Amino acid sequence: MGVPAFFRWLSRKYPSIVVHCLEERVKEVNGVKIPVDTSKPNPNEVEFDNLYLDMNGIIHPCTHPENKAAPKNEDEMMVAIFEYIDRLFNILRPRRLLYMAIDGVAPRAKMNQQRSRRFRASKEGVELLAEKTRMREEVISKGGFLSEEVIKERFDSNCITPGTEFMDNLARSLRYYVADRLNNDPGWKNLTVILSDASVPGEGEHKIMDFIRRQRAQPNHDPNTHHCLCGADADLIMLGLATHEPNFTIIREEFKPNQPRPCALCGQIGHEIKECQGLPKDKQGQFDQFAGNSAGVEEQEFIFIRLTVLREYLERELTMASLPFTFDFERSVDDWVFMCFFVGNDFLPHLPSLEIREGAIDRLVGIYKNVVHKTGGYLTENGFVNLERVQLIMIAVGEAEDNIFKKRREDDVLFRQRQKEKNKRLKGNRPSFIPGGQYSPQALGQSSGGGRPQAIQNPRQTASSQNSANSDGSPVPLGTKRKNEDSDEEQEPSDNIRLWEEGWKQRYYKNKFDVDATDAKFRRKVVEAYVEGLCWVLQYYYQGCASWKWFFPFHYAPFASDFTDIKELPTTFEKGTKPFKPLEQLMGVFPAASGNFLPETWRYLMSYPNSSIIDFYPDDFALDLNGKKFAWQGVALLPFVDERRLRGALEKVYPDLTSDETRLMQIYSSKMDTQYILSFPCSVMFKDPHYEEDYIFKACVLPGAKKPAKVLKPGDWERSQANNSRQPWRPRLGFNPNRPQAHLDQAGFRALG
Numbered sequence: 001m002g003v004p005a006f007f008r009w010l011s012r013k014y015p016s017i018v019v020h021c022l023e024e025r026v027k028e029v030n031g032v033k034i035p036v037d038t039s040k041p042n043p044n045e046v047e048f049d050n051l052y053l054d055m056n057g058i059i060h061p062c063t064h065p066e067n068k069a070a071p072k073n074e075d076e077m078m079v080a081i082f083e084y085i086d087r088l089f090n091i092l093r094p095r096r097l098l099y100m101a102i103d104g105v106a107p108r109a110k111m112n113q114q115r116s117r118r119f120r121a122s123k124e125g126v127e128l129l130a131e132k133t134r135m136r137e138e139v140i141s142k143g144g145f146l147s148e149e150v151i152k153e154r155f156d157s158n159c160i161t162p163g164t165e166f167m168d169n170l171a172r173s174l175r176y177y178v179a180d181r182l183n184n185d186p187g188w189k190n191l192t193v194i195l196s197d198a199s200v201p202g203e204g205e206h207k208i209m210d211f212i213r214r215q216r217a218q219p220n221h222d223p224n225t226h227h228c229l230c231g232a233d234a235d236l237i238m239l240g241l242a243t244h245e246p247n248f249t250i251i252r253e254e255f256k257p258n259q260p261r262p263c264a265l266c267g268q269i270g271h272e273i274k275e276c277q278g279l280p281k282d283k284q285g286q287f288d289q290f291a292g293n294s295a296g297v298e299e300q301e302f303i304f305i306r307l308t309v310l311r312e313y314l315e316r317e318l319t320m321a322s323l324p325f326t327f328d329f330e331r332s333v334d335d336w337v338f339m340c341f342f343v344g345n346d347f348l349p350h351l352p353s354l355e356i357r358e359g360a361i362d363r364l365v366g367i368y369k370n371v372v373h374k375t376g377g378y379l380t381e382n383g384f385v386n387l388e389r390v391q392l393i394m395i396a397v398g399e400a401e402d403n404i405f406k407k408r409r410e411d412d413v414l415f416r417q418r419q420k421e422k423n424k425r426l427k428g429n430r431p432s433f434i435p436g437g438q439y440s441p442q443a444l445g446q447s448s449g450g451g452r453p454q455a456i457q458n459p460r461q462t463a464s465s466q467n468s469a470n471s472d473g474s475p476v477p478l479g480t481k482r483k484n485e486d487s488d489e490e491q492e493p494s495d496n497i498r499l500w501e502e503g504w505k506q507r508y509y510k511n512k513f514d515v516d517a518t519d520a521k522f523r524r525k526v527v528e529a530y531v532e533g534l535c536w537v538l539q540y541y542y543q544g545c546a547s548w549k550w551f552f553p554f555h556y557a558p559f560a561s562d563f564t565d566i567k568e569l570p571t572t573f574e575k576g577t578k579p580f581k582p583l584e585q586l587m588g589v590f591p592a593a594s595g596n597f598l599p600e601t602w603r604y605l606m607s608y609p610n611s612s613i614i615d616f617y618p619d620d621f622a623l624d625l626n627g628k629k630f631a632w633q634g635v636a637l638l639p640f641v642d643e644r645r646l647r648g649a650l651e652k653v654y655p656d657l658t659s660d661e662t663r664l665m666q667i668y669s670s671k672m673d674t675q676y677i678l679s680f681p682c683s684v685m686f687k688d689p690h691y692e693e694d695y696i697f698k699a700c701v702l703p704g705a706k707k708p709a710k711v712l713k714p715g716d717w718e719r720s721q722a723n724n725s726r727q728p729w730r731p732r733l734g735f736n737p738n739r740p741q742a743h744l745d746q747a748g749f750r751a752l753g
Helices: 006-013 056-063 074-092 108-141 165-184 204-216 235-243 307-318 329-343 360-375 387-428 459-467 504-512 520-542 582-589 592-597 600-607 643-650 659-664 716-721 746-752
Strands: 018-020 027-029 032-034 050-054 097-101 192-196 227-230 248-253 302-306 622-624 635-637 670-674 682-686
Touching: 006 235, 050 056, 050 074, 050 204, 056 074, 074 165, 074 227, 074 248, 097 204, 108 520, 108 582, 108 592, 108 635, 165 192, 192 204, 204 227, 204 235, 227 235, 235 248, 235 307, 235 329, 235 520, 248 307, 302 307, 307 329, 307 360, 329 360, 329 520, 360 387, 582 600, 582 643, 582 659, 592 600, 600 643
Parallel strands: 050 097, 050 227, 097 192, 227 248
Antiparallel strands: 018 302, 027 032, 192 670, 248 302, 622 635, 670 682
């Protein structure tokens, strides 16, 4: 979800929600790999019933990894995906259900973000290719060498979109994988496997949530089912809370910042493409990180996010005394999820005055408690919004906007000043030239290879490193030029809005919307669309897609102070809407550079100058940093796709589709593979239980659900929130609350020295 830094903020504020996974590794005996027996009890001391895989979070890192060499072909990509799933299965060992969900056609509201991402990816790919070509010519002209292996066709990750041949092949491969594991792996015995591939409409995580909602509404559902959902998106945390299931865990890769990435030109780790000199790989010893394409790259570890513990934290934070009615924790959780939408989501831009790094959620919680006391009720119920109460929240935020913007500027200036002073200190403390490579200093008794020192392998590289030293003796990275004395000072991002100065609202609307701030009618139009979006998103989380056609038609959000008289705004959506078909979505989200994934005549509409929809596919587009520092934080100013015009243009080329292309246009149900009595998997079409369109799924804990044992101790919350607490308290690791711990008295510590 579009909430940068949300998980970092959450894990720091509520540290006990995170525990590391215990993982049994494959053993090798006499060159033979012994697989892990997943039929044995889970080493994490918890047994999961259902495992849900948000497959797109697996597909992307397996097909185009950032920290190691990419697979050479599609077959290697499929094997990498199989191995990743095997590893997750080894850690989690579900006993009832494995649900694999691949993103299908998304709602129109999501397609705007998908379009932005794919246009950016295409633009970055073209720029990278041009840079590689330029650097390759430069390296060769200077006597460098690059093998032919580095000259290969770039994998276009845009093919990971419903309707492409790649996604069709992936679905076939996963069905083969499931059949193989059901037949040969004892850990898969009696397991039901559901594969919801790209032909089933809906985002992967929301297909999973829809499945859980419908199962919860069944009379035979076990309310104590232990769910585990795999995915790195921040919205999975909110989605897990929205289920109100007492046993819900999320597993994700542990994020480790500043990991080395291979050079895009030569594949070596240790420099960027702009620094590449085409030098031979420098062997540094027995464990040479440059010896292979992926050598030296640590395998990512996994962590659990325990929503049961997060619910404990939220209960302590959200509980309100002296209410004129009985406090309902489940309702307050729903309100907390709703308020998180204000700081960002995949469907709406966040409000300018609310930044999660500035404590926006804490501010909203404080305002929320006052609102509940005043109005005598909650903001939401079963996924539907009470706008009269939400307006009070907006009024309070709007009154603080001016101070928020000024405080943001003060903090930014102070931060830059500290960074400048820090850089000066570091520059003053730099020693004289420190040689690198084979000349680098080493501890006594050690050598580069762990044994006899080696002869100089690459004198040209080390000599170049010495000759390119700065005037103060510090080395300059290979392939870079000397910089000015003040070049390490960060340049302040261009910001012509200046929210901290008088007239900020006028400048904002003029610059972002090209209208005058006094145009109350236009501002009202933006507010109405944003309020619709808040209602749509909440229903999407709690009831399913309210409308496949709705989307927010602006690139920027209004101010909180603009939300006046919103209680009478409509909160209903057109019923009976249908999703785009897969190839139609490709036309809506792909740039012309990715047109090779489309039928020829369809591709023609993206590039032919006289095409009636050629304006949907600009060759270049503006990127508004919007006061941010990095390009990925900016806003891609792409034209919105007019659905009516798009469908009108496609009607003329539909007859050109082949039988295979027509098949890719079909929308199906999920496929279910079950363990058959003869140990042969039987694949059938799976259909969720049917409910009427106006059916309302209840957002509550189901009767019969047992409350999990508490992890937090009395007083732990207060200690972890204390301002002088530099190390927040963490409970015992693992899921078992009775894990034994060793305690030493003073004599024991003296014995240990």
